[in-house]
Amino acid sequence: MLLSCKETTRLLSQGEDRKLGFGERVALRVHLALCDGCRNVRAQFHFLRSAVKDLSRDGDGKEHS
């Protein structure tokens, strides 16, 4: 099964929230191997998670130089 980019973003998001099935993981892996844009989106979803977790910890005063 070949995923479109639209379907891929949906699965990437759901992969953050539930365990994907075997077929879904295979289809996702095939698509990501071929698609830079969707790989970038995956990295951005991961980054969003760490950034939002960080919201409460990174208060005033702690600034990276």
Add this chain to the structure above:
Amino acid sequence: MRDSAAAEDAVQEALLAALAGEAGFGGRANLRTWLTGILKHKIVDTIRRQSRERPAADLEPGDDDGEFDGLFDRRGHWEEMPDAWEQPEGALGQKQFLAALEACLRALPERTARVFMMREHLGLDTSEICKELGITSTHCWVMLHRARMALRLCLTTNWFEK
């Protein structure tokens, strides 16, 4: 009503405890106010409403979430290929970045923001979130997907490509 009142208390207490327990929150009063509001009052509202009536029609999205259709062509491929964000880790500790992120979060529809923050900030499972809000898992996933897509667009525009 007794059960739902108990549920309200439990949820409220758990969230307040979670928020109060977070170190370093004191300096960010605005964010704290917003978070508390989005996570506490609205959940209580929702539970109250759920206890009285069936979920409203707008709680049931269609299978196809058309909200971001404009990003894709008719075959579902990117109209414009998303670029990688440059050095996103470097942004994490910066106050200005946190302000941009906060602004993007505030721009989300309230209910979407609530589900997203319950998932990503409080780290709840979608099953827990669904139960608290009385919505289906599918609906939860649609809302989380919307939140992530909206936030990546917002941060791309307002931070990474600024």
